[in-house]
Amino acid sequence: MPASLCGTWEMINNVNMEGYMIALGISAHLRKVALKLKMKKVIEQQGNQYIIKTSTIFRNYTISFRVGEEFEEFTQGLDDRHVKSLVSWEGNKLVCEQTGEKKNRGWAHWIEEDKLHLKN
Structure with a gap:
């Protein structure tokens, strides 16, 4: 079984976050605000x-799921998409594939060197 991702995690940096937000169609104003925010993630x-x-001090988002079971998700407050999501373990990575309004969307979480990584 993969290592536990449970805990409280603080963002220490991001790579190409603006490019990701542009691909999602997020407005320039909201991107400017989002890039200044420090994110906290709690995984239970x-x-x-x-x-x-x-x-963040600006917005909060909570997602609840069971690994291996597809579910309906509305990414309210993020990019406001209606998607079907499926989360599974791929080795030591918790991976979410989303299908719906935009193609090739999802995320992956994994731990490396005592840090939680997120790739969108």
Whole structure:
């Protein structure tokens, strides 16, 4: 079984976040604000259900899912997409594939050197 991702994680840097937001069609004004925010992520596991809470002083977002079960998701407050999401383990990475309004979307979380990594 992969290592636990549970815990509280603080963002220490981001790479190409603006490019990602441009690809999602996020306005220049919102991108400017978002790039200045420091994100905190809390990952919890309750049985076979995961809860990921992402928070900043500007917006909060919570997602709850079971690994291997597709679910409907509305990315409200992020880029406001309606998608079907499926989260699975790929080695030591928790990977989400999203299908819907925009192609090739999703994310991956993994731990490396005691740091939580997120790739969108």
